[in-house]
Amino acid sequence: MEKTLDTKYTYTEKKDTRSGFGDGFLEVGKKNKNVVGLCADLIGSLKMGAFQKEFPDRFFQVGISEANMMGVAAGLTIGGKIPYTGTFANFSTGRVYDQIRQSIAYSEKNVKICASHAGLTLGEDGATHQILEDVGMMKMLPNMTVINPCDYNQTKAATIAIADHEGPVYLRFGRPKWPIFTPADQPFEIGKAWKMIEGTDVTIFATGHLVWEAVVAEAMLREEGISVELINIHTIKPLDTAAVLASVAKTGCAVTAEEHQYNGGLGDIIAQTLVRNQPAPQEFIGVDDSFGESGKPEELLEKYGLNAENIVKAVKKVIARK
Amino acid sequence: MEKHSTEQLNAVCSQVRRDILRMVHACQSGHPGASLGCTEFFVALYFDQMKHDSSFNLDGKGEDLFFLSNGHISPVWYSVLSRSGYFDTEELKTFRKIDSRLQGHPATEERLPGIRVASGSLGQGLSVAIGAALAKKINGDDRLVYALMGDGEQQEGQIWEAAMCAPHHKVDNLIASIDVNGQQIDGPTKEIMNLLDLKSKWEAFGWEVIVTENGNNITEVIQSLEKAKTLLGKGKPVLNLLHTDMGYGVDFMVGTHKWHGVAPNDEQLENALGQLEETLGDY
Numbered sequence A: 001m002e003k004t005l006d007t008k009y010t011y012t013e014k015k016d017t018r019s020g021f022g023d024g025f026l027e028v029g030k031k032n033k034n035v036v037g038l039c040a041d042l043i044g045s046l047k048m049g050a051f052q053k054e055f056p057d058r059f060f061q062v063g064i065s066e067a068n069m070m071g072v073a074a075g076l077t078i079g080g081k082i083p084y085t086g087t088f089a090n091f092s093t094g095r096v097y098d099q100i101r102q103s104i105a106y107s108e109k110n111v112k113i114c115a116s117h118a119g120l121t122l123g124e125d126g127a128t129h130q131i132l133e134d135v136g137m138m139k140m141l142p143n144m145t146v147i148n149p150c151d152y153n154q155t156k157a158a159t160i161a162i163a164d165h166e167g168p169v170y171l172r173f174g175r176p177k178w179p180i181f182t183p184a185d186q187p188f189e190i191g192k193a194w195k196m197i198e199g200t201d202v203t204i205f206a207t208g209h210l211v212w213e214a215v216v217a218e219a220m221l222r223e224e225g226i227s228v229e230l231i232n233i234h235t236i237k238p239l240d241t242a243a244v245l246a247s248v249a250k251t252g253c254a255v256t257a258e259e260h261q262y263n264g265g266l267g268d269i270i271a272q273t274l275v276r277n278q279p280a281p282q283e284f285i286g287v288d289d290s291f292g293e294s295g296k297p298e299e300l301l302e303k304y305g306l307n308a309e310n311i312v313k314a315v316k317k318v319i320a321r322k
Numbered sequence B: 001m002e003k004h005s006t007e008q009l010n011a012v013c014s015q016v017r018r019d020i021l022r023m024v025h026a027c028q029s030g031h032p033g034a035s036l037g038c039t040e041f042f043v044a045l046y047f048d049q050m051k052h053d054s055s056f057n058l059d060g061k062g063e064d065l066f067f068l069s070n071g072h073i074s075p076v077w078y079s080v081l082s083r084s085g086y087f088d089t090e091e092l093k094t095f096r097k098i099d100s101r102l103q104g105h106p107a108t109e110e111r112l113p114g115i116r117v118a119s120g121s122l123g124q125g126l127s128v129a130i131g132a133a134l135a136k137k138i139n140g141d142d143r144l145v146y147a148l149m150g151d152g153e154q155q156e157g158q159i160w161e162a163a164m165c166a167p168h169h170k171v172d173n174l175i176a177s178i179d180v181n182g183q184q185i186d187g188p189t190k191e192i193m194n195l196l197d198l199k200s201k202w203e204a205f206g207w208e209v210i211v212t213e214n215g216n217n218i219t220e221v222i223q224s225l226e227k228a229k230t231l232l233g234k235g236k237p238v239l240n241l242l243h244t245d246m247g248y249g250v251d252f253m254v255g256t257h258k259w260h261g262v263a264p265n266d267e268q269l270e271n272a273l274g275q276l277e278e279t280l281g282d283y
């Protein structure tokens, strides 16, 4: 279906965003010798092996001990290091929430929490591993920056950029091979939303893997004469409030799209921003208060209502509410 | 329950190994390595040691209970549950597929008979087993609670919180085993995070510790579990260091972490199945 659509962004290759992280991690390691790495028995899954090989003295395998890893990372910052921790998103957040809260966020430590296998698209491992609450948990923490890039290139750029940002960062990425549709040489500015497509009838705010679904949805809607503005929210916190408000002032309504629970996600923070400043109708694409399950990524996105077709429906619904 | 002969039990093991391989092959995901390694242990529990009822009651009053903390080895558990009557073996086909009760990691949400708590995020199962054992004591239920953990899993802090808790509360109706296969995802446990002397550690925490030298010999596994029972009821929990080989039963999978969580392709499956007799009929 996607092939015959005239999408404004296209791809020739698919790659996992975790590989974007792994490649960016090696590059930032070469650029900045204060960058160090930690991993809890998932070096292969997180693609941290190249960095480990290149900088064995700056890399620590901590075994299956995520709570310990967060504490050790906090300690490393006290000697001026910039630690990047690596494990699955579930074990990077819920598992270690209090360790992050006290030793990292409250203590203002410069730790980069790098979290792979986020969301439903983790696939067959199922609900125990498919965290859909991590963005909520992390964005509630004072001092925490929350970033959820959309493809290999954006993840790589973000991985490099966060080293220059002083303060704790939650960087969320995923497991499946996904279209690479953003440029390799993109600048990555933390907290700056990227208007990918100009439009007038509705604004779609999308993050992570669902940015691609939104690109597809835009093409489908354009064929029906609906003009979509698509904004890529790679930084969920701090949110680019000015960009959000300017766009909705023009289009008059919003759809948010994310691989996360409605509760606590991007949709929440956009709704809060609109309600406080200029209320407008909004529809939410996200998981509706349920756990995930085992299955193939595309099957799960369909079953839980997170694909382009569902974005199209949400857009029509929100326009009718204007 | 009538006693099965060693021959019969080994025949079940062979079939369970076929099930494991066919399940992970069909969905091209899942964890064959330690599933194959722990086959004798599961068969010993469900076909010899435990008093259990396949009509399944979540509270399991008057029954022995089993908790799997290293939930990623769900294939061996699902196979053994179905082969002992908890659900139709045909359902093994649905493993890890959408809308299945056989989730990648054991779960209760889909109500699969035999599962009492979700696991998969490591380190949590022993604590739950302690709670269930305490409930049995409060209920005056003299049946036992069994638990299995991984050796890499010993690196989780919660394991040691549980290790301290059980002797303190005199949980002497609990037999916990550790699958000592020396392997975890990224490599051998010795290289990833050395566990050093597990026997001394658990003894220092107040447990009776026994060692099963060859956890892939069903007779030895049963002897260990029998011995464990004689140590219960005296104020201390029992810890069984169950030495196994990851990937046991398939020559090209044995003894390496490489098959921790990788599914065989068509050719590899055929090769592997050629090494394991079909004894009870494939699903």
Ligand SMILES: Cc1ncc(C[n+]2csc(CCOP(=O)(O)OP(=O)(O)O)c2C)c(N)n1
Pocket (backbone or CB within 6 Å): A040, A041, A042, A064, A066, A091, A095, B033, B034, B070, B072, B073, B120, B121, B122, B123, B149, B150, B151, B152, B153, B154, B179, B181, B183, B184, B185, B246, B260
């Ligand atoms: C809390 C947590 N951290 C990380 C993982 C990912 N993980 C799954 S299995 C595994 C290795 C477990 O090692 P071990 O207990 O020895 O099991 P084996 O490899 O022998 O099957 C890891 C790190 C997890 N499931 N849970």
Ligand SMILES: [Mg+2]
Pocket (backbone or CB within 6 Å): B034, B150, B151, B152, B179, B180, B181, B182, B183, B184
């Ligand atoms: Mg192991």
